[in-house]
Amino acid sequence: MAEFSDLGEHCSDPYCRQKDVLTRTCDGCGAAFCRQCITDHSCSRHLVKDKRVVLCDKCGTALPLVDSLTPQQALAAHECQPVQKKPRCAVCRTVLTFATMWACPKCDKKVCLRHRLPEDHMCAGIMGCAATARQNAAAAAEARARMLRVR
Template identity: 35%
Template sequence: MGGGTEAFPDLGQHCQHPDCHQLDFLPFKCDGCRKVFCLDHRSYKKHECPKSDHNSRKVVVCENCSMSIETTGRDGEDEKVMLERHVKSGNCDPKKKNKPTCPVRRCKEILTFSNTNTCKICQVKVCLKHRFPVDHACKQARASSGPWNEKFLAALASRNAGDCARTGRGSQSSSSTPSSVKAY
């Protein structure tokens, strides 16, 4: 099928979708099947491209060492074959399976590239939740801050959040003073 008009025969192309054949002056060429489509049928899903996964990226995780192995749809290799090749390559080390976690007590966050913070005071790697020296019990920060800070932190830790909500500064208990506003 040719495209264009009588005056400009080389301008545009017809959509190669079986139900469309619309003349499109800015056609799209599919990376997978190499056919030309209009704006409505340009996606792999819309024209049901048989080679839609040729550019897709997959990651297979090795069960032995937790290493991720990237693959693309062009390879056409089975995941099992890739994992076997990885094990035979010598890069598979079961000792690497344990990922580093945040050293703060009861924190089980796995430290990755994007969520790791190194304390500038004690040089300990912690997760983003515990990035402040007070949050990860930085001993050097406590020693340099003085005794007043320790008292403040102890008082803050002993307080309940509910205490602040029930009684405010200078207010009396609601049970001794009757309410002046009645609910209807």
């Protein structure tokens, strides 16, 4: 036990003064206390660094408990913004992230990488082009038929 005599500190409580290897330091006054005395310590400044919070059920925001507010009072005073819904694929409805989202340059639909090809997500841009192409092909066939009749 002699080799460990230089480790640890004495508790700052004048009635305890127990030597403890794992002392706890008060955030308010900086005094070192043993495990039993830190909770009984009557420092008025330790509440300055109090980091207790309550979580809002609607938006998930952490609300600090300041000025001796109860959790119910802190929640009542909080004006929360409801959480925005996450974007989903227009085809399969899977949740899109920054890495898995593809915005189609033709129709501006947000789809997953699996449905990034225009044929896979029924692209309005390509469907419009296909309809125009069909109309042009029909008009060309009609013109050819007229030309063949004239000859």
